[in-house]
Amino acid sequence: MTVHETKLCLSLLALASEHLERSGGSRIVALRVRVGELSGVVPEALASAFPICAERTAAAGAELTLEPVPGRELELQEMEVI
Amino acid sequence: MCGTCGCGQPGEPRLHHHDHEVEARRVVVERSLLEDNDRRSEALKKRLAARGIEAVGLVGGPGAGKTALLEATFAALGPAVAGQAVVEGDCATDHDARRVEACGARVAQVVTGSLCHLDAHLVEHALEDLDLDGVERLWIENVGNLVCPAPFACGETRRAVLVSVTEGDDKPEKYPAVFADADLLVVSKLDLLPHVDFDLERCLAGARRARPDLPALALSARTGEGIDAWLAWLGAERS
Ligand SMILES: Nc1nc2c(ncn2[C@@H]2O[C@H](COP(=O)(O)OP(=O)(O)OP(=O)(O)O)[C@@H](O)[C@H]2O)c(=O)[nH]1
Ligand SMILES: [Mg+2]
Numbered sequence: 001m002t003v004h005e006t007k008l009c010l011s012l013l014a015l016a017s018e019h020l021e022r023s024g025g026s027r028i029v030a031l032r033v034r035v036g037e038l039s040g041v042v043p044e045a046l047a048s049a050f051p052i053c054a055e056r057t058a059a060a061g062a063e064l065t066l067e068p069v070p071g072r073e074l075e076l077q078e079m080e081v082i
Numbered sequence: 083m084c085g086t087c088g089c090g091q092p093g094e095p096r097l098h099h100h101d102h103e104v105e106a107r108r109v110v111v112e113r114s115l116l117e118d119n120d121r122r123s124e125a126l127k128k129r130l131a132a133r134g135i136e137a138v139g140l141v142g143g144p145g146a147g148k149t150a151l152l153e154a155t156f157a158a159l160g161p162a163v164a165g166q167a168v169v170e171g172d173c174a175t176d177h178d179a180r181r182v183e184a185c186g187a188r189v190a191q192v193v194t195g196s197l198c199h200l201d202a203h204l205v206e207h208a209l210e211d212l213d214l215d216g217v218e219r220l221w222i223e224n225v226g227n228l229v230c231p232a233p234f235a236c237g238e239t240r241r242a243v244l245v246s247v248t249e250g251d252d253k254p255e256k257y258p259a260v261f262a263d264a265d266l267l268v269v270s271k272l273d274l275l276p277h278v279d280f281d282l283e284r285c286l287a288g289a290r291r292a293r294p295d296l297p298a299l300a301l302s303a304r305t306g307e308g309i310d311a312w313l314a315w316l317g318a319e320r321s
C-alpha cells in the first residue's frame with residue numbers, strides 16, 4: 001500500500017462520512033466508486049488500501065465496488081447505509 | 083436483486099452487503115474524490131494570476147530531464163531568470179533545488195518522502211517559503227513519476243509532460259493518464275536519438291490517444307536543439 005492510495009482512500013472516507021451524516025444513517029455497508037481508466041489510479045491498489053483505511057470508521061467492513069469507466073473521473077457514485 | 087436474500091428489484095444494480103435486521107438505504111453521492119485538490123488548485127491558480135504569475139508544471143518519469151530543461155531554459159532567458167521561481171518536488175534531497183538556484187532562479191524544495199507526487203496543498207505550503215515579488219513565472223517540477231501526478235492539479239496554468247528518448251516510445255501508450263491532462267508533450271534528450279530505437283511518431287501517436295489535440299515538440303537540453311520552439315510555447319524570449 002502506498003501513500004498515494006492511502007491519501008485517496010482518506011478523501012473517499014471523508015466524502016462518504018459527510019454524506020452518511022447528511023443521510024441520517026450511522027454506518028456505511030457498501031460503496032461504489034467509478035474509476036476512470038485515465039484517472040491515474042490503479043483499482044487493485046485502491047481496493048487493497050481501503051479496508052485498512054476504513055478500520056475504526058463508519059465504513060469499517062464495508063464492501064467497496066470499483067467500477068472501471070472510460071475517461072478521467074474518480075467519483076464516489078453511491079453507497080448503502082444503515 | 084441480491085442472490086443471498088432475494089431483496090431488491092430484479093435488474094436493479096444492487097450492492098450486496100445487507101444488514102438483515104435493518105434494511106440498507108441507497109444514498110446517491112456522485113462526487114469526485116479529487117474535489118478538494120481541484121478546489122485548492124483553482125484557488126492557487128487565481129491567486130497567482132492576480133499577481134500576474136503564470137505557473138507551468140513539469141511532469142515526467144525519474145530522470146526524464148525536467149531539471150535539465152529548467153537549466154537550459156534559464157540559461158536562454160538570461161537576466162529574465164530573476165523573474166523565475168521554482169517549486170521542486172522530490173522524494174528526497176535538495177539536489178534539484180540547488181541546480182536551479184545556481185542558475186539564478188528562486189526556489190522552494192518540497193521533500194515528499196514516500197509520497198509519489200505533488201498536490202495543490204503541498205505547493206501552497208511551498209509558496210509560503212517563496213518570495214513572489216517580481217516573479218513572472220512559477221515552475222512546478224513534480225516528483226519524477228509518470229503515473230501518480232496525473233490526477234493531482236498543482237495550481238499550474240499549463241502542464242508539460244516530458245518523455246526522454248531513452249525511456250522508449252511506448253511510454254505514452256503504457257501510461258496514458260498523465261497525457262490526458264497535459265498541455266504539451268516534450269520529447270527530451272533528442273541528442274541521444276541516434277543511439278536508441280525511438281520512433282517520434284509512435285510516441286506522439288500514443289500520447290494523442292489520451293489527448294488527440296496534444297501539442298508536441300522535441301528538444302535537447304544538452305545541445306539546445308528545439309529550445310527555441312519550447313521558448314515560443316512558453317511565450318518567452320531568448321535574451
Ligand atoms: N544527453 C542528454 N542528457 C540529458 C539531457 N537532459 C537531461 N539529461 C541527463 O539525464 C539525467 C537526468 O536529468 P535530470 O534533469 O536530473 O532529470 P529529472 O527529470 O529532473 O530527474 P528527477 O527530478 O530525478 O526525476 C542527467 O544525467 C542529465 O544530465 C539531454 O537533453 N541530453
Ligand atoms: Mg529533477
Ligand SMILES: [Zn+2]
Pocket residue numbers: 002004005198199230
Ligand atoms: Zn503513487
